[in-house]
Amino acid sequence: MIPRRTPLALFLRNPTGVAGLSILLLVIAGALLAPVLFPDDPLDMVTRPFVWPLQDAAYPLGSDSLGRDVLAGIVHGARVSVLIGFASTVVGVVIGTLVGATAGYFGGRTDDALVRLMEVFQTFPPFLLIIVLVSITEPSVATITLSIGIVSWPTIGRLVRAEFRSLRERDFVLAARGLGYSAARIVFLEILPNATAPIVVTTSVTVATAILNESALSFLGLGDPNLVSWGSMIGAGRDQLRTAWYLAALPGAALVLSVLSLNLVGDGLNDALNPRARGR
Amino acid sequence: MMPQPLLDVRDLFISFGDTAAVRGLDFTIRRGETLALVGESGCGKSATALSLLRLLPPAGRVVRGSILFEDRDILRLREKEMRRLRGGAISMVFQEPMTSLNSVLTIGPQITEAIRSHDRISARVARARAIELLDLVRIPEAHRRIDEYPHSLSGGMRQRVMIAMAVACRPRLLIADEPTTALDVTIQAQVLELLDHLRRDLSMGLLLITHDLGLVSDWADRVVVMYGGRKCEEAPVETLFRSPLHPYTRGLMACSPKLASDLFFRNGRLPEVSGSVASAADVAGCPFAPRCASALDSCRNVRPDAKPAGHRDHLLACPVHAPAEHALAFG
Numbered sequence: 001m002i003p004r005r006t007p008l009a010l011f012l013r014n015p016t017g018v019a020g021l022s023i024l025l026l027v028i029a030g031a032l033l034a035p036v037l038f039p040d041d042p043l044d045m046v047t048r049p050f051v052w053p054l055q056d057a058a059y060p061l062g063s064d065s066l067g068r069d070v071l072a073g074i075v076h077g078a079r080v081s082v083l084i085g086f087a088s089t090v091v092g093v094v095i096g097t098l099v100g101a102t103a104g105y106f107g108g109r110t111d112d113a114l115v116r117l118m119e120v121f122q123t124f125p126p127f128l129l130i131i132v133l134v135s136i137t138e139p140s141v142a143t144i145t146l147s148i149g150i151v152s153w154p155t156i157g158r159l160v161r162a163e164f165r166s167l168r169e170r171d172f173v174l175a176a177r178g179l180g181y182s183a184a185r186i187v188f189l190e191i192l193p194n195a196t197a198p199i200v201v202t203t204s205v206t207v208a209t210a211i212l213n214e215s216a217l218s219f220l221g222l223g224d225p226n227l228v229s230w231g232s233m234i235g236a237g238r239d240q241l242r243t244a245w246y247l248a249a250l251p252g253a254a255l256v257l258s259v260l261s262l263n264l265v266g267d268g269l270n271d272a273l274n275p276r277a278r279g280r
Numbered sequence: 281m282m283p284q285p286l287l288d289v290r291d292l293f294i295s296f297g298d299t300a301a302v303r304g305l306d307f308t309i310r311r312g313e314t315l316a317l318v319g320e321s322g323c324g325k326s327a328t329a330l331s332l333l334r335l336l337p338p339a340g341r342v343v344r345g346s347i348l349f350e351d352r353d354i355l356r357l358r359e360k361e362m363r364r365l366r367g368g369a370i371s372m373v374f375q376e377p378m379t380s381l382n383s384v385l386t387i388g389p390q391i392t393e394a395i396r397s398h399d400r401i402s403a404r405v406a407r408a409r410a411i412e413l414l415d416l417v418r419i420p421e422a423h424r425r426i427d428e429y430p431h432s433l434s435g436g437m438r439q440r441v442m443i444a445m446a447v448a449c450r451p452r453l454l455i456a457d458e459p460t461t462a463l464d465v466t467i468q469a470q471v472l473e474l475l476d477h478l479r480r481d482l483s484m485g486l487l488l489i490t491h492d493l494g495l496v497s498d499w500a501d502r503v504v505v506m507y508g509g510r511k512c513e514e515a516p517v518e519t520l521f522r523s524p525l526h527p528y529t530r531g532l533m534a535c536s537p538k539l540a541s542d543l544f545f546r547n548g549r550l551p552e553v554s555g556s557v558a559s560a561a562d563v564a565g566c567p568f569a570p571r572c573a574s575a576l577d578s579c580r581n582v583r584p585d586a587k588p589a590g591h592r593d594h595l596l597a598c599p600v601h602a603p604a605e606h607a608l609a610f611g
Contacts, residue, residue, distance in 0.1 A: 170379060171374060179393075180398065190385075193382070
């Protein structure tokens with residue numbers, strides 16, 4: 001018998017996946033350590049304005065038009081991006097999995113109704129829907145998280161529904177029903193473990209999309225005004241784009257790296273978890 | 281007076297859309313007895329089995345008839361009561377052991393799940409019971425095997441695990457739908473021996489669904505031969521193999537190399553039942569008439585009912601091949 005490698009081992013043999021994971025861990029570490037590395041409020045004025053990067057050792061990435069430390073802003077911005085990115089994805093995955101599993105497993109009219117619901121959500125341009133949801137509520141981390149989550153669940157819902165529709169026809173589901181298991185037991189304990197691979201892969205991309213959406217919101221000034229975020233830094237640096245381009249470029253680079261790392265992790269997970277992609 | 285049967289199926293009629301799969305089937309299973317349901321693919325055996333647990337696919341429907349299990353009509357139970365019955369009093373072993381186990385879970389949780397869905401016991405007790413069950417179905421090193429994934433077990437072992445799950449709550453009726461079709465011949469005998477052993481130990485009724493007459497002659501007490509969704513002959517196993525009456529039963533036995541011993545060492549062609557079961561789809565009379573060598577004109581128009589033929593327990597749905605005094609009764 002050929003020794004089976006665990007998905008983790010397969011993932012760790014994939015150079016791009018490992019590269020993505022390394023960057024992602026760096027971003028998460030920055031987010032977690034921000035209060036330790038930069039205990040002061042990153043919105044405080046700490047030095048003279050427009051210090052260019054690599055000129056003052058105390059402020060290696062320079063300062064902005066109000067004399068705020070750019071590095072502190074980027075590290076604290078990672079906190080907001082990581083928090084909102086992951087939390088909104090949890091919201092989206094939980095709703096999407098519940099709705100998708102219900103629709104896919106039960107089929108029939110339940111399925112029709114839930115698919116219509118997903119379609120209703122998908123007819124709205126997602127970013128417009130986020131703006132609407134955030135502007136009718138107070139912009140805070142909680143409402144932004146919820147809004148982005150509400151926009152992202154239909155994608156996951158459709159995926160889970162498709163998985164469940166094919167899995168429910170499998171013999172082990174019939175066998176489980178023959179043993180008198182309840183529908184909830186079959187859905188969560190029998191079918192869901194078989195559907196985790198595509199959900200996990202999609203989740204990494206959903207986190208990336210959520211981070212982008214949060215940045216876009218704060219770029220437009222619709223984010224939480226009391227928090228520094230990559231999007232709001234890019235937005236503030238926009239006016240000095242010709243004189244101090246680094247103010248927009250540095251948080252932009254942080255954003256690009258985070259999103260790229262999540263996509264690389266997603267590809268790596270896909271290769272490791274998807275048996276058809278193995279052995280390429 | 282005969283004791284009350286464990287399962288009493290009367291006039292069962294199942295259709296898939298406009299196609300009838302089972303058309304008026306009657307049979308009974310007594311406590312602790314093995315009844316074999318025999319017939320070729322597409323004659324309604326599996327539909328019958330699934331209907332006993334109300335697990336027919338959405339397209340399938342029981343049009344009429346009753347299924348009495350211990351005097352309760354299964355078709356009238358509420359879904360909740362039905363769920364308690366499944367895996368509890370009535371259990372089923374499926375044809376495909378390779379795909380009937382959940383491949384992402386080790387077998388331990390799958391067996392304990394089967395136990396705990398009916399008995400409220402702690403995880404620790406359930407695990408001990410699961411190991412006992414694996415011992416009972418003769419899986420070596422049960423305490424180690426319980427933590428393995430299905431892919432590391434052979435087909436025979438997986439079928440034993442399925443059987444362990446099915447008998448976990450001591451069912452009174454076990455339905456085995458072609459339990460050995462996917463297995464090697466040597467493993468087949470072991471699995472059937474195990475089923476027979478469990479039947480005696482747990483005094484279960486066993487409904488053995490198969491197309492293999494060799495298995496039937498070895499393990500069944502009584503046999504129902506089905507064709508085109510109807511019963512064509514029913515008899516105790518010795519009677520059936522000594523004096524098969526229905527032309528379809530005779531045809532089936534003639535095609536079995538084990539029984540036609542003079543063909544066993546020759547290169548001669550095996551006899552076959554010519555034609556296909558599809559021809560039974562829209563016949564007004566006897567479903568076997570289009571393939572039957574001795575069919576009369578009346579066979580195509582008048583549907584024969586199963587009537588006693590000679591022995592009291594021997595039922596036959598064929599006026600042509602009935603014993604002489606019996607044929608007269610058909611008029």
